[in-house]
Amino acid sequence: MAASTASRLSPPCLxxxxxxxxxxxxxxxxxxxxxxxxxxxxxHVIPHPRKVETGGEDAFFVGGDGCGVFAIADGxxxxxxxxVNPALFSRELMANSSTFIKDEEVSQDPQILLMKAHAATSxxxxxxxxVAMLEKTGTLKIASVGDCGLKVIRKGQxxxxxxxxxxxxxxxxxxxxxxxxxxxxxALVCTVNLMEGDMIVSGSDGFxxxxxxxxxxxxxxxSPGTDxxxxxxxxxARKHSVDVTFDSPYxxxxxxxxxxxxxxxxxxxxxxxxxxxxDITVIVAQVKTVVIPDDEGSxxxxxxxxxxxxxAAGVASTEQNE
Numbered sequence: 001m002a003a004s005t006a007s008r009l010s011p012p013c014l015x016x017x018x019x020x021x022x023x024x025x026x027x028x029x030x031x032x033x034x035x036x037x038x039x040x041x042x043x044h045v046i047p048h049p050r051k052v053e054t055g056g057e058d059a060f061f062v063g064g065d066g067c068g069v070f071a072i073a074d075g076x077x078x079x080x081x082x083x084v085n086p087a088l089f090s091r092e093l094m095a096n097s098s099t100f101i102k103d104e105e106v107s108q109d110p111q112i113l114l115m116k117a118h119a120a121t122s123x124x125x126x127x128x129x130x131v132a133m134l135e136k137t138g139t140l141k142i143a144s145v146g147d148c149g150l151k152v153i154r155k156g157q158x159x160x161x162x163x164x165x166x167x168x169x170x171x172x173x174x175x176x177x178x179x180x181x182x183x184x185x186x187a188l189v190c191t192v193n194l195m196e197g198d199m200i201v202s203g204s205d206g207f208x209x210x211x212x213x214x215x216x217x218x219x220x221x222x223s224p225g226t227d228x229x230x231x232x233x234x235x236x237a238r239k240h241s242v243d244v245t246f247d248s249p250y251x252x253x254x255x256x257x258x259x260x261x262x263x264x265x266x267x268x269x270x271x272x273x274x275x276x277x278x279d280i281t282v283i284v285a286q287v288k289t290v291v292i293p294d295d296e297g298s299x300x301x302x303x304x305x306x307x308x309x310x311x312a313a314g315v316a317s318t319e320q321n322e
Contacts, residue, residue: 033293036136037194039068039285042226044234046280048206049242056279057087058204059094059127063101068134070283071097072148073127074204076174089125089177096120097131108133110143115184118175126176130162130202138194138287143187146172149208152192153199153220158213160192164205169257172205200285201233206278209250210240220284230284237282241275250276 047056057075073093075086096117100106106113110131128146135141142150147164165173165188173182194200199220215236223229240246251273254260260272 033291035289036292037068037134037138037196038288038290039070039134039200040226040288041068041070041283041285042228042230043070043284044227044230044282046234046238048277048279050277051279054085054087057090058206058279058281059087059090060281060283061094061098062283063098068285069101069132070202070285071129071131072202072204072281072283073129074146074148074206074279074281076126076128079125084124086125086127088123089121090127090129092121092123093117093127093129093175108135108141110141111184111187111189114143114145114175114187118184121175121177124177126174126178126181128172128174128205132200132202134194134285134287138196140192140194140200142190142192143184144190145182145184145187146174147205147208148203149205150200150202151213151216152194153201153217154195154197156217156221158217159198160190162188162190169254169259194287196287196289198287199229200283200287201229202283202285203233203237204279204281206241206276206280207234207237207282209276209278210237210246210248210280212249226284226286230282233284234280234282237280241277241280244274246275247273248275 041062043060043062045056045058045060047054047058051057057077058072059075060070060072062070071094073090075088075090077086079086079089097113100113100116100120103116106116110133113131113133114129128148130142130144130148130150132150133141140152142162144150144162145165147166149164150162151158152160165186167173173186175182175184201216201220211233216233219232219236220229223232240248255272260266
């Protein structure tokens with residue numbers, strides 16, 4: 001059965017800076033202008049310590065053509081027991097997602113994008129996945145299957161979080177090459193209205209299993225940009241993942257589900273602790289706005305601003321003649 005929820009934080013708040021009244025000029029016509037939301041995006045990936053040479057089993061893509069789009073797929077490592085490379089499915093799924101993003105049928109709908117990308121993926125395997133699309137109006141559309149996650153941070157607080165989907169502990173929903181697996185119809189679908197300055201933090205379970213919300217907020221607050229934030233968050237999660245004494249979110253969840261050390265160790269005060277070694281993928285995005293004339297609202301290429309990618313439509317400004 002498909003799972004679908006909708007979360008709306010507040011109406012989009014895309015304000016332009018104050019300016020003097022516009023006056024017509026005999027030398028240049030007055031052009032109507034509008035505000036559009038864009039994303040400044042940073043990414044960082046750290047493979048599992050034993051999978052560094054192969055690049056790990058996570059995959060992602062970042063793109064944009066009139067909207068900001070990013071996605072993460074986490075290949076299910078259990079396929080290695082069947083002599084199948086788990087990375088092949090997640091990589092092909094992301095490659096297909098990147099290809100279909102401009103398909104007219106997708107129409108800025110992440111669930112349809114998942115459907116088309118999944119149908120076109122021929123590799124054997126399975127993966128958890130999340131896709132997020134930012135419309136020019138500031139509306140973020142999300143579709144996720146499994147336990148890749150996403151959080152929205154506003155003014156130093158987590159204002160929205162996706163919920164993981166699982167069959168049971170450590171067995172998440174997943175898109176699969178097998179007919180018995182989940183499909184895009186099982187995706188958790190969310191819609192969030194964003195404001196300028198909002199931060200989006202998305203990652204594979206290897207990230208969220210090893211870091212707490214307060215740590216995420218602290219790193220975001222201390223980072224000068226999205227590239228730096230993504231790298232710092234991934235490195236902190238990696239540090240926790242190999243720390244056998246760290247009481248990680250994963251360990252806490254395991255204990256709450258009844259998994260713990262033997263009873264005789266409990267008598268000695270021991271408990272199940274430690275991080276979870278895994279591939280770690282982090283995407284950090286900040287919502288920004290640009291002013292764009294109605295007659296120049298297309299054909300603007302992506303550009304670099306402060307070393308960070310603007311994964312959306314480009315920049316212009318209203319004409320002002322004193």
